[in-house]
Each structure stands twice: as C-alpha cells, then as structure tokens.
Amino acid sequence: MARTHTTTHTIATLILLGVLVAAFVSLGNWQLRRADERHAISQAIDAGRQHIPLHLNANTPDSEFINWRKISASGTWLNSFTVLLENRNFKGMPGYWVATPLLIDASTHTAVLVLRGWLARPLGPGQTLPPIPAPEGTHTLSGELVDRVPRLFELWSFNHSTADRLPAKLPLPGHSLPQIQNLDLHAYAQSTGLKLLPTVVEQTSDDRDGLGREWPQPSLDADKNIGYAMQWFTFAAIAGIAWLVTAVGALRRRKTPAPKSPPPAQT
Known part of the structure; x- marks a missing residue:
C-alpha cells in the first residue's frame, strides 16, 4: 500500500513540475516577443522621424x-x-x-x-469647461x-x-x-x-493657447522584457531540475526491493 501511495504522489509531482516548466518557458518566450515588438516600434519611430x-x-x-x-x-x-x-x-x-x-x-x-x-x-463644484x-x-x-x-x-x-x-x-x-x-x-x-x-x-507647435502638448510615447524599454524573460527561464530551469531529481529518486526506489514482511509468529 505504501509503495502504491508513493508512486501516485510521484506521478502527480512530475506532472505538476512538467506543467510548470512548459508554462514558465511560454511566459519567457512571450516576454522575448514583447521585447522584439518594442525594438520594432523603436526602429519605426527612428525611421519615421528621419524622413524628410x-x-x-x-x-x-x-x-x-x-x-x-x-x-x-x-x-x-x-x-x-x-x-x-x-x-x-x-x-x-x-x-x-x-x-x-x-x-x-x-x-x-x-x-x-x-x-x-x-x-x-x-474639478471644483460649479466650475465649467x-x-x-x-x-x-x-x-x-x-x-x-x-x-x-x-x-x-x-x-x-x-x-x-x-x-x-x-x-x-x-x-x-x-x-x-x-x-x-x-x-x-x-x-x-x-x-x-x-x-x-x-x-x-x-x-507640436506652440500656439500660445495654453494647451499641453507632451504626447505619450510608446514604451520602448525592451531590456525590461528581456530581464523578465530571463527570470521565467530561470524558474523553468529550477522546475526542470526538480523534475529530474524527482524522476531519478523514483527510479531508485523502484530498483530497491521492498522489505519482506516478517513471518507470522507461531503459537
């Protein structure tokens, strides 16, 4: 009974760790795609502003x-x-x-x-545009x-x-x-x-009309996405190592014979 319980627990652990590895790798790849998108936007901005x-x-x-x-x-x-x-x-x-x-x-x-x-x-009461x-x-x-x-x-x-x-x-x-x-x-x-x-x-030209003209710009910090990607890949590596340790431990237990039960006492 103990061996069956241990096997079930090991299989569940391996499945969970495998899912975590896949999820962390997927999140890391997503962050790399976001970094590529930001690189592309940065290049598009530079190209647009360099036109005559x-x-x-x-x-x-x-x-x-x-x-x-x-x-x-x-x-x-x-x-x-x-x-x-x-x-x-x-x-x-x-x-x-x-x-x-x-x-x-x-x-x-x-x-x-x-x-x-x-x-x-x-903002105040009674104020108009x-x-x-x-x-x-x-x-x-x-x-x-x-x-x-x-x-x-x-x-x-x-x-x-x-x-x-x-x-x-x-x-x-x-x-x-x-x-x-x-x-x-x-x-x-x-x-x-x-x-x-x-x-x-x-x-962008100033008409002396009191209107603000600092237009929001796209976020171009691709390094931040790359840093996040490295974190997710690190989590994936940790989960992968845990998967291997769990799998090796399970194989060793399978090769170790189960202890024999003592013979029943004679009366």
Whole structure:
C-alpha cells in the first residue's frame, strides 16, 4: 500500500513540475516577443522621424503618411467639429484631448484631424469647461503623424455604454462639444461629412493657447522584457531540475526491493 501511495504522489509531482516548466518557458518566450515588438516600434519611430518633413495637402498620397514623420499643414480650423476625448491625463492631472479638423482644401472639403493638445477638466463644484481657443483665418502648424487617434481602454458597463458613441451628425445643436472616450477616424468622417486624410496629426507647435502638448510615447524599454524573460527561464530551469531529481529518486526506489514482511509468529 505504501509503495502504491508513493508512486501516485510521484506521478502527480512530475506532472505538476512538467506543467510548470512548459508554462514558465511560454511566459519567457512571450516576454522575448514583447521585447522584439518594442525594438520594432523603436526602429519605426527612428525611421519615421528621419524622413524628410512633409507639408500636407489634399493630394498627398497615402504612401507619404508614415507614423512619427514630422509634418506641417496650413488651413483653417473647423472649430464647430471639435471633439473632446475624455480621461486623458497630463502630468498627473485629469483632462481632455482637444481634437479639431484643419480644413486644408475648401473646394473638396478635405481636412486632417489634429490632436491640438490637452485641456484641464474642471474639478471644483460649479466650475465649467474653459473656452477652447479658436483661432480664425489661415493657420499653419507642425506636428507628427500617427495612423489613428490613440485609444483608451474602456470597461463597458450599463451605465456608461455610450462613452465611445460619436453623434451621428456634427456639429451638435447649440455648438456643444461631444465628449467621448475614443474616436474612430471613419466614423468621424461620416459624422462631419468631411473628406479626411487617412492620418492624424499630433500637434507640436506652440500656439500660445495654453494647451499641453507632451504626447505619450510608446514604451520602448525592451531590456525590461528581456530581464523578465530571463527570470521565467530561470524558474523553468529550477522546475526542470526538480523534475529530474524527482524522476531519478523514483527510479531508485523502484530498483530497491521492498522489505519482506516478517513471518507470522507461531503459537
């Protein structure tokens, strides 16, 4: 009975250690893939910023819209189409990103969506949103390209299920500004009726409008992922050694004959 119990316990231990080895190796490989992704993003940023600066116009081919490429653009702000993107923090303070299209060709209604900057959210009771600067006339700005408005993860709930829902038609009555979590470029073009360039500008030039323009950058610390990967592989090696020790111990016990039971006492 004791030998059967020991065998069952050993098999369970070997299975558990084998699963741990596989899990730790898988986690280590995942961290290495994350490191490769961050290396690729870093290279893409460097490549984009090394391109010759581009001046946007209505006829700019799509192939020129390269992420992180420096650009300039001239046009007029369509302030009635401004959208406020909620829950965007800046230096630890809650607020909004101000997204406004810049009309670059009035004859074709061609515009480019510009993330103009960060606006503080009113915090105190009775405080209202400060007026958003709305320069008139032809305006020239500089910035960097991104392929879409950076998304903010949102937990869906019954009470907040319309947080990402853009109004079907802009501008809103009374010129109120919609406040949403995320903004899809295609949906925004449908709501505004504009012909939008398939890119987004993160403005970097200072318009003296009080908006913050330190845009968040992707995390590029691939060394941290490599360090995590080495930790997981170390755990896998420890579990593998424990598996071998357990297996060798089990084999030795199998080769050792079980002690014979003493003969029954004679009366």
